[in-house]
Amino acid sequence: MHQKTLSELAAALADGSLGSVELTEHYLARIAAHDGELNSFITVTQESALQAARAADAARAAGRAGPLTGLPIAHKDIFCTEGLRTSCGSRMLDNFVSPYDAHVVSALKSAGTVMLGKTNMDEFAMGSSNETSFYGAVKNPWNATRVPGGSSGGSAAAVAARLAPAATGTDTGGSIRQPAALTGITGLKPTYGRVSRYGMIAFASSLDQGGPMAQSAEDCALLLGAMAGFDARDSTSLQREVPDYRAALNDSLDGLRIGLPKEYFGEGLDDAIASAVTSAVAELEKLGASVVEISLPNQGLAVPVYYVVAPAEASANLSRFDGVRFGHRCDDPADLEDLYKRSRGEGFGAEVKRRIMVGTYALSAGYYDAYYLKAQQARQLISRDFSEAFEQVDLIAGPATPSTAFGIGEKTDDPVAMYLNDLYTIAANLAGLPGISLPCGSSAGLPIGLQLVGRHFDEARLLNVAHRYQQVSDWHRRMPAAFQ
Amino acid sequence: MSLQDDQVRSIAHLARLAIADEDVPGYAESLSSILALVEQLDALDTAGVEPMAHPLHATQRLREDVVSEENLREQYQACAPAVEDGLYLVPRVIE
Numbered sequence: 001m002h003q004k005t006l007s008e009l010a011a012a013l014a015d016g017s018l019g020s021v022e023l024t025e026h027y028l029a030r031i032a033a034h035d036g037e038l039n040s041f042i043t044v045t046q047e048s049a050l051q052a053a054r055a056a057d058a059a060r061a062a063g064r065a066g067p068l069t070g071l072p073i074a075h076k077d078i079f080c081t082e083g084l085r086t087s088c089g090s091r092m093l094d095n096f097v098s099p100y101d102a103h104v105v106s107a108l109k110s111a112g113t114v115m116l117g118k119t120n121m122d123e124f125a126m127g128s129s130n131e132t133s134f135y136g137a138v139k140n141p142w143n144a145t146r147v148p149g150g151s152s153g154g155s156a157a158a159v160a161a162r163l164a165p166a167a168t169g170t171d172t173g174g175s176i177r178q179p180a181a182l183t184g185i186t187g188l189k190p191t192y193g194r195v196s197r198y199g200m201i202a203f204a205s206s207l208d209q210g211g212p213m214a215q216s217a218e219d220c221a222l223l224l225g226a227m228a229g230f231d232a233r234d235s236t237s238l239q240r241e242v243p244d245y246r247a248a249l250n251d252s253l254d255g256l257r258i259g260l261p262k263e264y265f266g267e268g269l270d271d272a273i274a275s276a277v278t279s280a281v282a283e284l285e286k287l288g289a290s291v292v293e294i295s296l297p298n299q300g301l302a303v304p305v306y307y308v309v310a311p312a313e314a315s316a317n318l319s320r321f322d323g324v325r326f327g328h329r330c331d332d333p334a335d336l337e338d339l340y341k342r343s344r345g346e347g348f349g350a351e352v353k354r355r356i357m358v359g360t361y362a363l364s365a366g367y368y369d370a371y372y373l374k375a376q377q378a379r380q381l382i383s384r385d386f387s388e389a390f391e392q393v394d395l396i397a398g399p400a401t402p403s404t405a406f407g408i409g410e411k412t413d414d415p416v417a418m419y420l421n422d423l424y425t426i427a428a429n430l431a432g433l434p435g436i437s438l439p440c441g442s443s444a445g446l447p448i449g450l451q452l453v454g455r456h457f458d459e460a461r462l463l464n465v466a467h468r469y470q471q472v473s474d475w476h477r478r479m480p481a482a483f484q
Numbered sequence: 485m486s487l488q489d490d491q492v493r494s495i496a497h498l499a500r501l502a503i504a505d506e507d508v509p510g511y512a513e514s515l516s517s518i519l520a521l522v523e524q525l526d527a528l529d530t531a532g533v534e535p536m537a538h539p540l541h542a543t544q545r546l547r548e549d550v551v552s553e554e555n556l557r558e559q560y561q562a563c564a565p566a567v568e569d570g571l572y573l574v575p576r577v578i579e
Contacts, residue, residue, distance in 0.1 A: 345502030432539025
């Protein structure tokens, strides 16, 4: 049952060969049996999942089922879920029971999905390895000594081990695409403004986007259709019609122009990854696409720009965690300042504190122009590189990560070494562009991801190209033997 | 830019973060290495380049200045550490 993709499960539910209760019980049993090894879930919602599954089966019997009715999924613990702990991977929110549902949660609930639980993540989405979580590291199902990537490491590991057929994630600098690449699944970061951020705990407000993580592009298309759309409750939500992502999946690739940035293939990239990506692009050529070399001259600035902009925005967003209205409060505060400082000092882990301090420094009087303003100007240049490239090509292809999954503990002492894991993914967030990572190879038993970046609001095209590739390859169908 | 311990303490104060004395040098080191990464931007010529605040150049959407939300104070205060008569309790601020 768990070898089936979300789309295949949807078909089985539709033709009556499977019921939602049976399916949900199956995944809950898998979580109980296997998640001890992975630590991919923070909260498992057994009772409410079964209740939702029963309701889904009843809706189907009454002729009221939609394409997502009865499908079990997991939500990254960054999405507020009414009446349920929403921890954001942090001690700060370990006691936080959300009074409301995030848009992504309510949209997928209305569509009839069944929530299995909340997945583990790097604390406040700050990390590339899921090692900063208050709830402990998540293991990569392909090799338990390796990281699954981050910050959506729990969602990635759960889907890769088929403890859930699909999950939601968020991506600020690569947090959907990088863990998808390291665990061999398909993950999409939509265009900035495509998916409402209402109820999605904010890290960096000009960069954050929620998106689907699943076994295939077809699965992601199914989920994105329910997640995307204008929401007045998110002031950055953009008014754009939501296309039928599934209808476009089988479009021809004739005439598609793909660009390969020369800056992506320099030193620092694993040979095995360069080779797998090149082979995957060759497959796309066979399917009708043409490939040209392009240049993104300011690509080298992406990581430095991000590590000013994201921490600056985070320092503002995380100032709401003050021990006053919700979340962790220290014991016996002596005065208000002590309340703030100790609640925050105790509630936040080291990486979060580091980033808050970098951001505070970059925004402080005397440093704002040199750091934040400068970074925003560099951001403009990075964005312009993409606009210019998209005059010559329709899609940009390349690796999702510089290496396959690294060892747990290998990069935790050196923040900058950790940050460089996002070097291929960050620029798309800075420019607000949609990006997808899909599996295209393997090296020493560890998955390799191909990344495709498209024009604003061109998710349909990304999903189409990924789907066509997945029709002539089977990397996306592989799963680690230990979890079969 | 290499940060000294006293600068770390200043920044931690601005951010209202309690940092143990023995942890200050560690943060000074890691913050310094992050700032070294970021200083690659210094060499960049950005004369005449507009700073980009929003990736799609959008501006803040406005709405009519009329009440549109329900008052759900009780529901939202259910998760508060300390409330009384609808107010959040904190240590005395005004003598």
